[in-house]
Amino acid sequence: MRKIVAAALLLLHAPAVTQAQTAPFDMSGERPPGASTAPRLTPPAPPAATAPVPVTPPISVAPAPAPAPITVVPQPAAPALQPGAANAASQPRHRDIRRYLVPFSKFSLNGEYDRRSWSVYLTPEQAAAKASFTFAYQNSIVVAPEASALTVYLNNRPIGQQRVSSADGSSAVTFEVPPGLLQPGANLVTFQAEQRHRTDCSIQSTYELWSNIDPAGTYLSFAGGNAAELSSADAIRAIGIDGAGRTEFDIVVPALEQPGTTKPLLRLAQGLSVLSSMPNQIFAFSAASLPAAGPGKLGVLVGTAAELRPFFPGLPPGAESAPLAAFVTDPRSGSPVLLISGPSWQAVSSAMDAIVSPTDRSADVRRDALTTERWSAPNAPLVFSDTSIALSQLGVKTTEFSGRRFRTSFNVAVPADFYANAYGEAKVLLDAAYTDNVLPGSHIDIYVNDNIASTVPLTSTTGGILRHLPIRVTMRHFKPGLNTIAIETILMTKDDAACAPGATAGANPRFALFDTSEVHIPDFARVGQRPNLAAMSGTAYPYGRATEPTPLFMDRVDADTLSAAATLLGQMAVMAGHPIAVETVASPNTIGDRDAIFIGSISQMPATALTQANISTASQASWRPVADTQPGVVDTGTAFEEWNSKVSGGILRSRITAFREWLGRNFDITRSSLQFIPGAETVFTPSNADTLVVAQGSSPLGEGSWTVVAAPSAKDLREGLEVLTGQLNWPQISGHITTYSSKTGKIDAVPVTRFDFVPSTPWSIVNYRLIAANWLSTNILSYASLLVVFVLLIGVATSRMLKTLGRSK
Numbered sequence: 073m074r075k076i077v078a079a080a081l082l083l084l085h086a087p088a089v090t091q092a093q094t095a096p097f098d099m100s101g102e103r104p105p106g107a108s109t110a111p112r113l114t115p116p117a118p119p120a121a122t123a124p125v126p127v128t129p130p131i132s133v134a135p136a137p138a139p140a141p142i143t144v145v146p147q148p149a150a151p152a153l154q155p156g157a158a159n160a161a162s163q164p165r166h167r168d169i170r171r172y173l174v175p176f177s178k179f180s181l182n183g184e185y186d187r188r189s190w191s192v193y194l195t196p197e198q199a200a201a202k203a204s205f206t207f208a209y210q211n212s213i214v215v216a217p218e219a220s221a222l223t224v225y226l227n228n229r230p231i232g233q234q235r236v237s238s239a240d241g242s243s244a245v246t247f248e249v250p251p252g253l254l255q256p257g258a259n260l261v262t263f264q265a266e267q268r269h270r271t272d273c274s275i276q277s278t279y280e281l282w283s284n285i286d287p288a289g290t291y292l293s294f295a296g297g298n299a300a301e302l303s304s305a306d307a308i309r310a311i312g313i314d315g316a317g318r319t320e321f322d323i324v325v326p327a328l329e330q331p332g333t334t335k336p337l338l339r340l341a342q343g344l345s346v347l348s349s350m351p352n353q354i355f356a357f358s359a360a361s362l363p364a365a366g367p368g369k370l371g372v373l374v375g376t377a378a379e380l381r382p383f384f385p386g387l388p389p390g391a392e393s394a395p396l397a398a399f400v401t402d403p404r405s406g407s408p409v410l411l412i413s414g415p416s417w418q419a420v421s422s423a424m425d426a427i428v429s430p431t432d433r434s435a436d437v438r439r440d441a442l443t444t445e446r447w448s449a450p451n452a453p454l455v456f457s458d459t460s461i462a463l464s465q466l467g468v469k470t471t472e473f474s475g476r477r478f479r480t481s482f483n484v485a486v487p488a489d490f491y492a493n494a495y496g497e498a499k500v501l502l503d504a505a506y507t508d509n510v511l512p513g514s515h516i517d518i519y520v521n522d523n524i525a526s527t528v529p530l531t532s533t534t535g536g537i538l539r540h541l542p543i544r545v546t547m548r549h550f551k552p553g554l555n556t557i558a559i560e561t562i563l564m565t566k567d568d569a570a571c572a573p574g575a576t577a578g579a580n581p582r583f584a585l586f587d588t589s590e591v592h593i594p595d596f597a598r599v600g601q602r603p604n605l606a607a608m609s610g611t612a613y614p615y616g617r618a619t620e621p622t623p624l625f626m627d628r629v630d631a632d633t634l635s636a637a638a639t640l641l642g643q644m645a646v647m648a649g650h651p652i653a654v655e656t657v658a659s660p661n662t663i664g665d666r667d668a669i670f671i672g673s674i675s676q677m678p679a680t681a682l683t684q685a686n687i688s689t690a691s692q693a694s695w696r697p698v699a700d701t702q703p704g705v706v707d708t709g710t711a712f713e714e715w716n717s718k719v720s721g722g723i724l725r726s727r728i729t730a731f732r733e734w735l736g737r738n739f740d741i742t743r744s745s746l747q748f749i750p751g752a753e754t755v756f757t758p759s760n761a762d763t764l765v766v767a768q769g770s771s772p773l774g775e776g777s778w779t780v781v782a783a784p785s786a787k788d789l790r791e792g793l794e795v796l797t798g799q800l801n802w803p804q805i806s807g808h809i810t811t812y813s814s815k816t817g818k819i820d821a822v823p824v825t826r827f828d829f830v831p832s833t834p835w836s837i838v839n840y841r842l843i844a845a846n847w848l849s850t851n852i853l854s855y856a857s858l859l860v861v862f863v864l865l866i867g868v869a870t871s872r873m874l875k876t877l878g879r880s881k
Contacts, residue, residue, distance in 0.1 A: 169299040171198065172367055173207075173261055174287035175351050175447045176317045176799070181222070181265035181283045184475035189225075189467060191258040191445040192292070195306040199256045201294040203249040205231060207263075208289025212282045213239040216270045222283060225262035226253055236267060236283055244289055256306070260449055268475065273571035275562055278477040288315030302399055302408045307370070308347040308427075314368035319350040323372040323638075326379040327417070328359040329629050334656050336421040337374065337634070338624075338641055340412075342651035343428030344370075345642030351447040351799035353646075355638035357631045365407035372410045376420060380413055387413065395423035433650035435617050442485045442554055442611075443649065447799055452483035452554055458595045460501070464587035472581035473561075476568060481519075481558035484591065488552045488604075488613030489832040492596035492842065494849035496547035499594075500526075500559065501540040503586040508535040509565045510582055519558040520549040540590070547596065553610020553647065554803065557591065597842035600830030602777050603768035605821075609647065609805040614667050614777050614830070616648030621655040623663045625681070627672030632786035636793045637671050640781060643797040665775040673789065674758075674765075674782045685767035685780040686808070688757040695758045697784055697815075753825055756809050764792030764812040766805060774828060788814070 173192055181188065205224060217237035224232050224247060232247030267281040302310070313319050321344055327333055341355050356363070361383070362371045373380055377391040384403075390396045391413040399408045412427070414420045433439075441451040450467050453459075466482035500518055514530040525545045530536075545557070563583055600607070600614065607613035615622050626633055645651050657663055660670075660678045670681045679689045758765050768779045783789035795801060796812050796819070804810070807821040833839060848855040 168293040168295055169198070169201075169297075170367065171292045171294070172287065172290065172313050172315055172317075173292060174285060174290045174317055175313055176287060177352070179285040179287055179290075181263060181267075181285065182279075183281055183477055183479055184267055184278050185265070185471070185473060185478055185480070187262065187264045187469075187480065189260055189262040189449040190447050191260050191449050192312070193306070193309045193446075194254055194256060194259055195299075195302060195310050196256040197298045197301045198292075198294050198310070199254040199259075201296050201299040202251070203254060203295070204246050204293045205249055206244060206246045206289070206291055206293060208242050208244045208286040209234075209236075210238050210242045210284050210286075211236045211267075212280055214270050214272070214277070214280050215239065215283070216268045219268040220281075221266050223264045223266075225260070225264065227255070227260050228262070229253060236265070242286055242289065249292070258445065266475075273476070273568040275476055275564070278475070287313075287317050300408075307399055307408065307410070308344055309349075311348050311350070311370045312368050313350060313352070314366060318352045318354065318368060319348060320369045321353070321355050321372060322363050322369060323355065323357050323374060324359070324362050324383070325357060325374045326359055326382075327375055328357060328631065328634070332417060334626070334629050334634065335654065336417075336424050338638055338654055339428055339651055340372075340374070340424045341638035341642050342645035343424075343431050344372075345645050346431040346649070346651060347427075349443050349446050349646055353639070353642055353797070354794045355635050355642060357634045357638065359631065362402065362409065365402065365405045370410060371402065371407065372412065374412045374420060374424070376416060377413050380411070384411070387411075391415070395419040395426070397423040397427055428651060431645075431650055435619050439649050443646065444483060444554065448483055452485040454485045454487065455593045456487055456598075458593070460590045460592045462587065463589045463591070466591070468585070468587050468589070470587045471585050473563075473583045473585070474579060474581045476563050477560065478563070478583055478585070479558060479560040480585065481556055482591075483554055483556055484593070485554050485610075486550060486552060486593075486596075487598065488607040488611040488617075489598045489600045489830075490550065490552050490596060491599050491601065491846055492547050493550060494548065494846045496550070496594070496596050496846070498545045498547055498550075499592040500543040500545055500557075501590040501592060502538050502543055502559075503540060503589040504561075505537045505584045505586075506530060506535055506563070507580075507582045508533065509567065510535065511564045511566065514564050515562050516543070517560045517562070518543055518545050519560065520545065520547075521551065521556055522558075523549040525549060547593075551610060551803075551806070552604070552607040552613065559585070561585075595838070595842070597846050598833050598839060599843050600832045601824070601827045602770055602830050603808040603824060603827060605766060605768050605779075605808060605810055606806040608644070608768065608779065609802055612644040612648035612652065615644065615652050615669070616650070618652070618667060620666075621653040623657045623666055623668040624654040625657050625660065625663075625668065625670045625672070625678065627676030628786075630786060632790040633672060636781075636786070636790040639790075639793045639797055640671065643802060663771070665771045665773045667776040667778075668771070669779050669781070671781040671789070673785055675784075677780065677782050680772070681778055681780050682782075684771065684778050685769040686753045686756055687765065687767055687780065687782075688755050691758050695760065695762075695784055697760060697763055697788065753808065756822060758811060759813075761813050761815060762811040763788045763814040764796060765809065766796070766811075767809040769808065770828065 171192065171194070175190060179188075205226070207224065209222065211220075215236050217235050220236035222234045222236055223230055224234075226249060229250075231249060231253070232245070234245045237243075263285065265283050267283065269277045269281060272280075311319055311321075321341065323337070323341070325333065325337060337357070345353055362373070363369075365371060373383060377387050380391075381387060384400070388396060388398065388400070388411075391411075392415060395414040397410070397412050400411045401407070402409045412420060412423045414423055438456070439454055441453050444452050450465075453461060453465070455461075461484070463482060466484070468480055468482050471478070471480070502516070504516075506514075510530060512529070512531050512533060516528045516530065517524055518526040525548070526543050528541070528543050549555075561583055565582065602614075604613070608615070624637070626637060641652060641654065654669070657668075660668075660680045670677060674695050675692050677692065679692075682689050682692070756767070764781075764783045766779070766781050768777055770776070771778050781789070781793070783792055792812050792814060795814070795817075796805070796810075801812075801819060804819045804821065807823045808827075809822040811820050811822075812818075829843070848858070
C-alpha cells in the first residue's frame, strides 16, 4: 500500500519537477538588484525574435539629415544555429574566459638576467573576477635549475616564481592571482629571468642561456561568465591578442564598394587602432559575413539599417531613426559585435565619428611620449631638446647581480625632424658599484638599437662606486621615433677563471646598478628631411603633422586593397598618436604639390607617382612574383653577381670592394662621404623575389612628400602589409625605398643618397649651426675644402695686416 501511495505522489509532482529544471543551472552566484547579466545564447527562434541583445546602452548621436537614397543590395540571411549547437549553448557555461598576454609571435628571455614588461587592459568585470595566471615555457638544456628562476609580476607585485627546469619539453605553470590585485584598465605584466650555466663560467656561455615563453600557452583565466561582458568604453581597448600575438578587426560592410564609404571606414579603422594601441594589428574588410570569432578579434558591422537587416533581422529600434553605435550579441556565436548603423550613410558616419572623435588630437599639441606600453612599458618619453631622465622613470629597477653578463634596456624617443646622426653625443650618467673580485678587463658597454655605441673599461682592482659616471654615447644609431638603449656589463673574476665545481651559481653580488642613473640627451639639430621613410615609420611624418586631409590614391576599392590601406593607416595612426585625416583622390593631377599616399597594385599605379619615387615605370609590366613552378626564370641580381665575377677584372673589383667595406667599418668612410655634394638617386627596379615595395620621394615641384606602397597584386599588397606593419618589422622601414619578400621573409632598405631639408622649427642661429655641423660631418670633402678656404683667407688677412702694422725696411 505504501508503494502505491508513493508512486501516486511521484506522478502528481512530476510536472512541477520538469518545469523547475527547464532553466539552466546558474553557478555565478546571486547578483544584486539591477546588476547586468552575461548574454546567453538561446535556441533558434523566428526572425522577429532573434533581435540582437545590446550589451551596453547605445552611443547617442544627434540625428543627421538623410542624404540621397542609397541602393540596397539584399544579402543572404545569416544561417541559424543548428539544433545541436542551440542545445549546447543553452546549457550552463562553466568554461573560464582566457586573455592571452604575450604581444609577440615569439618571446624569449635570454642571458643571465632579463626582464620584460608590458601592460594588459582589463574590463571592470575581468578585474573583479577570480583569476589565475598560466604560462608555458621551455629552456636551454644548459640552464642550471638549482640556480635559475622565472618570476612573474602583476602590477609590480610577484605572484609566483618557478625554477627553470623544463629542458625536455614545454611545461605549463599556473599561479593564482591574489584577490584585488588586478584593476580595471591597464595592468602591468612583468617576466623576469635569472639563469646560470650548468658547467661553464665563461662570458661566452651566457649566450647559451634562454627560456622561451609560448605565447599560445600564456594567458589569464577568469572564472564566471561576467568576465565576458563588455562595455562601450572598454571593449575596444580590451580586445587583446590571440595566441600568436596578433589583433584583428573584422569589419563587415555590405556597401563596401559604394562611393563615399571609403573615407569614413578608414577613419574608423584608425580610431580603433589608436584606442587599442596593440602592436600587431590587422584589418579585414568584407561585404559578406563575419568570420569566426576568437581571442584577439573584434567583429564590426557597419551599414544602414536596411543594409544590415539581412545580417540582424531585428535591429535595435534606434537604428531606423538615428545614428547608433552599440555592442550586440551575435546570435550565431554569442560573441559581442560592434554594431554601427543609422537610417543613412551620413548617420552611419556620425556614429563612427562618435567612436573615433575621442582619439583626435590637434597637430599643434605636442606629445610627451610615444605609446608603447602595450608591448614595452613604460611609454617612451619623447625628447625634443636638452633633457636628463632618471632610469627609474624608464622602467629600470635597482638590481644587484652575481653573474658574469648583466644586461638591461630602456626606451627613449626623438621627433621626426631629428638630424644629429653624424656628430651628436648623448651621455649615460651611471650610478653603479662593483666588488674587488672584478678583474681589470671587465667593461661596461652601451648599445643603441642593438649597435654598440660606447665602451668603458673597469680598471680598478679594489672595486668601486660609480656616481654619475659620464659615458658618452654617439647618436649615430639614433633614428626618428622609438630608440632602445641597453646597458651591458661584462664581469670577469678569478673564480670564473678557475671555474670550480658549483662555482657557476654565484650567490654573492658582484655588481649593482642603481635606478638613480640618468640618460642625458643634449640639444640636437632639428630639420625635416625628404625622403625619409624612417621618420614615417617612427612618427608617421609628415602625415601626422598635416593640418589638412592627406590625399590618398587607391587604384580600386576592393576588400584586399581597403584592408591593406586600413592596416597601413592604422599603424601610422598609432605612431602619430591620432587618426590621420585622408581624402580619396582618383588622379594625381588633383593632388598638386601636397603630401600624398599612393597604395595599390603596381600595374594600376600612376606613372607620375612611380617616377617621383624613383621606381622604374617598366616594373608595371615586368614585376611579377616568381612562381615555384616557373622554369628558366633568372633573378637579375643573382645573374649580375655571377657575370661580375666572370668578366675581366672581377677579382680586382672584389678586392676594391673589400677595401671600401674595411674603410667604412673602421673609419666610417664611404663613397657618399667622399663627394662634394650628394649624388642623384638611381632608378630602382623591384626584383621578382620582392612582393611589396614602400618608396618615398618628392612631389613634382618638391614641396611635398609622396609615399608609394605597391605590390604585384592586391592580395600581395594585403599580405605584405600585414607582415610589414608588425611590431618587429615596422622599425626596419627606412631609407627612401624598403622592400619585402614573402618567400624569404627578408626586408631590405635602399639608403637615401640625396635629400631636401624641410624646415620644421622657427628660424634659429643655434639650430642652423647644428644643422651645418651635422651636414659637414657627413660630407667630409666639403668640410675639408671649406677648412682649406678658411685657412687661406686667414693667411691672406694676416699677411695684409702685418704689412700694414709691421715695420718696413
